[in-house]
Amino acid sequence: MAKRRSVPGIKEYEAPAGGWGALRATAQAVQDQMNLTKAPMLLMRTNQPVGFDCPGCAWPDKESRSTFQFCENGAKAVTWEATSKRVTPEFFDNNTVSQLLLKSDYELEDNGRLTHPMVYDRTTDKFRAVDWDQAFTRIGEILRGLPPEHADFYTSGRTSNEAAYLFQLFGREYGTNNFPDCSNMCHEATSVGLPQSIGIGKGTVSLDDFDHCELIIAIGHNPGTNHPRMMGTLHEAARRGVQIIVFNPLRERALERFADPQNWLEMATYGSTKIASTYFQVASGGDAAALLGIIKILLEMEDSQSNVLDHEFIKNHTEGFDAFAAGAKAASWEDIEKASGLTQTDLAEVAVAYAKSNATIITYGMGVVQHTKGTANVRLIADLLLLRGNIGKRGAGICPLRGHSNVQGDRTVGITEKPSEEFLQAMEKVFSFQLPRKHGRDAVRTMQAIIDGSSKALICMGGNFAVALPDSGQSYSAMAKLDLSVHIATKLNRSHLLVAKETYILPCLGRTELDMQAGEPQSITVEDSMAMVHASAGKLTPASDQLRSEPAIVAGMAHATLPSSKVRWLTLVEDYDKIRDLIELTVPGFVNYNARIRVPGGFRLPLPPTERIWPTATGKAVFSVYGGVRDDVNTLGATDYLRLITLRSHDQYNTTIYAMDDRYRGVFGRRDVLFMNENDLAANGLEHGDLVDIETMLPGRQLRLEKITAIAYPIARGSVGTYYPEANVLVPLDYFDKESGTPSYKSIPIRVIPHGGANATACA
Numbered sequence: 002m003a004k005r006r007s008v009p010g011i012k013e014y015e016a017p018a019g020g021w022g023a024l025r026a027t028a029q030a031v032q033d034q035m036n037l038t039k040a041p042m043l044l045m046r047t048n049q050p051v052g053f054d055c056p057g058c059a060w061p062d063k064e065s066r067s068t069f070q071f072c073e074n075g076a077k078a079v080t081w082e083a084t085s086k087r088v089t090p091e092f093f094d095n096n097t098v099s100q101l102l103l104k105s106d107y108e109l110e111d112n113g114r115l116t117h118p119m120v121y122d123r124t125t126d127k128f129r130a131v132d133w134d135q136a137f138t139r140i141g142e143i144l145r146g147l148p149p150e151h152a153d154f155y156t157s158g159r160t161s162n163e164a165a166y167l168f169q170l171f172g173r174e175y176g177t178n179n180f181p182d183c184s185n186m187c188h189e190a191t192s193v194g195l196p197q198s199i200g201i202g203k204g205t206v207s208l209d210d211f212d213h214c215e216l217i218i219a220i221g222h223n224p225g226t227n228h229p230r231m232m233g234t235l236h237e238a239a240r241r242g243v244q245i246i247v248f249n250p251l252r253e254r255a256l257e258r259f260a261d262p263q264n265w266l267e268m269a270t271y272g273s274t275k276i277a278s279t280y281f282q283v284a285s286g287g288d289a290a291a292l293l294g295i296i297k298i299l300l301e302m303e304d305s306q307s308n309v310l311d312h313e314f315i316k317n318h319t320e321g322f323d324a325f326a327a328g329a330k331a332a333s334w335e336d337i338e339k340a341s342g343l344t345q346t347d348l349a350e351v352a353v354a355y356a357k358s359n360a361t362i363i364t365y366g367m368g369v370v371q372h373t374k375g376t377a378n379v380r381l382i383a384d385l386l387l388l389r390g391n392i393g394k395r396g397a398g399i400c401p402l403r404g405h406s407n408v409q410g411d412r413t414v415g416i417t418e419k420p421s422e423e424f425l426q427a428m429e430k431v432f433s434f435q436l437p438r439k440h441g442r443d444a445v446r447t448m449q450a451i452i453d454g455s456s457k458a459l460i461c462m463g464g465n466f467a468v469a470l471p472d473s474g475q476s477y478s479a480m481a482k483l484d485l486s487v488h489i490a491t492k493l494n495r496s497h498l499l500v501a502k503e504t505y506i507l508p509c510l511g512r513t514e515l516d517m518q519a520g521e522p523q524s525i526t527v528e529d530s531m532a533m534v535h536a537s538a539g540k541l542t543p544a545s546d547q548l549r550s551e552p553a554i555v556a557g558m559a560h561a562t563l564p565s566s567k568v569r570w571l572t573l574v575e576d577y578d579k580i581r582d583l584i585e586l587t588v589p590g591f592v593n594y595n596a597r598i599r600v601p602g603g604f605r606l607p608l609p610p611t612e613r614i615w616p617t618a619t620g621k622a623v624f625s626v627y628g629g630v631r632d633d634v635n636t637l638g639a640t641d642y643l644r645l646i647t648l649r650s651h652d653q654y655n656t657t658i659y660a661m662d663d664r665y666r667g668v669f670g671r672r673d674v675l676f677m678n679e680n681d682l683a684a685n686g687l688e689h690g691d692l693v694d695i696e697t698m699l700p701g702r703q704l705r706l707e708k709i710t711a712i713a714y715p716i717a718r719g720s721v722g723t724y725y726p727e728a729n730v731l732v733p734l735d736y737f738d739k740e741s742g743t744p745s746y747k748s749i750p751i752r753v754i755p756h757g758g759a760n761a762t763a764c765a
């Protein structure tokens with residue numbers, strides 16, 4: 002390789018992921034945000050049986066929690082919330098909204114915790130403090146003046162079961178199923194695809210399965226950054242000799258080598274463990290072709306060896322095998338290789354390993370679901386597992402890596418724009434009012450409705466709605482068309498500042514803080530990625546005495562909006578046990594809810610497929626038919642554009658930017674970079690470090706991101722990557738998976754041109 006020119010902030014990262022670097026970064030996060038005497042106690046209470054649930058990710062905890070269960074990025078999430086910095090009414094008085102809008106997302110949140118309910122005042126272009134009751138009364142007035150289908154109720158997945166349940170009850174009593182949520186931009190393809198395949202939209206594995214698996218196939222997720230506690234599990238599995246096969250266009254350090262900070266020997270000796278036994282750099286958007294290729298080889302192996310598939314399982318537990326097999330056989334190798342960017346030999350290696358393994362787990366994340374083919378991808382993963390009976394068997398199963406710490410729980414308790422008839426009937430029985438039947442809007446459709454003027458009020462339970470969604474150019478300005486926006490939040494972000502005719506910011510307690518209601522400390526409950534429900538109770542003194550809990554804020558709004566409500570809102574939030582009693586009465590699986598969350602570790606919700614019970618229409622697991630490889634080639638195999646992946650850095654939590662580094666990818670102090678394969682750089686007449694502009698190559702509005710530094714990176718040929726949310730200017734709002742509505746954030750056709758130039762470029 003020719004010697005590369007040096008580019009400011011770009012260094013090769015040689016060390017394994019984890020290790021001493023992670024401990025140093027943890028210490029730095031504490032120092033930047035917190036009072037140093039409080040931090041150690043706080044971190045020790047993270048994910049302990051009597052502590053609070055880490056807001057960092059949805060990975061479950063080991064039952065015997067003898068060691069601390071925090072990690073570098075968990076510590077960042079916790080210290081970011083428990084920061085000693087504050088955003089007070091004086092702060093708002095010193096800054097107009099126009100001035101604040103010039104700040105970066107990082108600077109906005111780094112100002113600290115919100116302390117008072119605030120209302121926007123157009124005459125001064127500032128937010129000013131408002132009384133809680135005044136805010137509720139006015140929100141109620143506006144909502145009552147609108148047809149319910151003109152309001153949308155957004156949820157981000159940190160919200161507890163209790164708050165989420167009240168939120169959906171409020172929205173539905175008010176009269177709408179407009180419940181867009183972050184899941185619509187995240188694992189919606191799982192929520193839509195898995196019920197078709199196995200009857201339930203959740204993963205089937207438990208931590209115990211990881212102790213008994215023989216093979217792990219990890220597709221499209223970056224656990225070293227996004228699910229750091231999973232690294233402990235992968236590390237243990239790798240050391241046990243389990244084969245780990247990775248499919249990812251980018252070389253992610255933690256999937257290559259990891260030093261577990263909880264392993265004293267590795268730390269003392271600067272040792273590390275190899276994680277992936279084989280690493281396939283699949284093309285962005287090429288997973289369906291790769292999975293179909295593996296399936297095709299397995300079917301061919303079966304024809305010659307006849308002991309590759311689990312015939313008993315297929316016969317007794319599944320349907321649709323013949324059409325599925327015919328579809329896989331019909332796909333040509335030429336198309337599969339072109340679309341996946343991998344060879345038949347590569348895929349045969351996976352098929353052989355899979356055929357040998359008696360218990361296989363497939364884990365997957367955003368690299369699989371955030372595509373126009375997201376739902377098809379999920380179904381192909383299920384198909385591959387079904388072929389050898391790898392669902393409902395110890396050591397085997399499907400493992401979608403959920404995002405927000407309670408995104409799965411929010412769905413379970415009713416945050417969905419498409420509620421089932423059973424759920425609505427169960428609610429009607431308990432609350433004796435009619436609930437709306439018409440399905441509501443998901444996240445993209447809500448933004449489309451804001452743009453076309455048919456949504457007039459947006460109530461956000463957390464999150465950063467406009468910044469998380471595609472097409473910032475259009476989405477940001479559309480927010481001004483709303484009559485009302487309300488943000489229940491811990492920290493200031495851009496969506497709050499994209500003000501409507503009237504805008505309220507309502508500051509709430511975070512997970513780490515003590516929640517007192519009617520003189521009694523309360524706990525909330527959450528559900529992790531593996532369907533375990535458990536309690537969480539913060540102990541810290543709240544960031545301000547004005548803060549209210551999320552359930553209390555929802556109750557306050559509902560009480561003010563629905564004067565003749567059948568629900569005794571204010572009484573309900575005096576004791577969260579009462580909310581849980583209602584959940585128990587209306588949502589299956591919560592029998593003895595209050596008793597069972599008082600047992601440390603909590604309880605697991607029913608997952609019928611783990612017992613080989615398939616709650617599909619026919620009672621069988623269902624194979625899918627994927628006929629899209631040709632189509633994938635026509636788009637993916639074309640030579641005049643690149644596929645853009647929008648990614649998270651190591652120092653961010655979705656739209657929250659903790660700091661400007663991405664240590665494991667060797668990027669320091671900046672985020673304006675485009676990761677490119679060396680050959681793609683050359684093919685485009687570019688060099689490592691050149692300034693480029695990026696243009697989306699889809700019909701419609703011209704979408705462009707300027708002045709990005711292209712850098713050479715080990716990424717699959719034809720795929721390029723840059724950071725979210727900055728890159729959301731490049732994602733068209735209507736470029737999504739037709740089945741699930743998930744934006745295709747991971748494979749946007751783009752071209753790269755030298756900054757300021759106009760020459761079209763090619764990847765071949």
Ligand SMILES: Nc1nc2c(c(=O)[nH]1)N[C@H]1C(S)=C(S)[C@@H](COP(=O)(O)OP(=O)(O)OC[C@H]3O[C@@H](n4cnc5c(=O)[nH]c(N)nc54)[C@H](O)[C@@H]3O)O[C@H]1N2
Pocket residue numbers: 057058074187220221222223224226227228248249250251253283284285286287288365366367368369402403404405646647648649651653654655747748
């Ligand atoms: N610290 C931290 N933790 C987090 C978050 C965070 O932002 N920061 N976010 C939380 C949330 S809401 C979520 S949803 C999860 C997200 O966690 P991940 O699912 O890990 O999400 P991403 O960082 O978007 O990265 C996806 C990975 O997929 C790869 N990829 C991209 N395109 C493709 C493709 O076409 N095929 C394959 N096989 N791989 C591809 C990328 O290279 C990248 O390694 O993490 C949660 N936890």
Ligand SMILES: Nc1nc2c(c(=O)[nH]1)N[C@H]1C(S)=C(S)[C@@H](COP(=O)(O)OP(=O)(O)OC[C@H]3O[C@@H](n4cnc5c(=O)[nH]c(N)nc54)[C@H](O)[C@@H]3O)O[C@H]1N2
Pocket residue numbers: 110157158159160183184186187188367371404405462463464465466469470489490491492493494509510511512551647648649654655656657725726728729732746
């Ligand atoms: N281009 C691109 N876009 C993406 C993605 C991508 O990979 N690429 N990923 C998508 C995914 S997976 C997701 S999940 C969405 C995320 O979308 P969101 O969930 O809407 O966004 P977050 O950045 O997680 O929200 C951060 C805000 O939540 C608030 N907050 C934090 N903690 C609390 C709390 O305890 N209570 C309350 N009420 N508020 C709190 C703070 O005000 C903070 O500013 O983004 C999506 N957008």
Ligand SMILES: [Mo]
Pocket residue numbers: 183186187188403404405
């Ligand atoms: Mo997510």
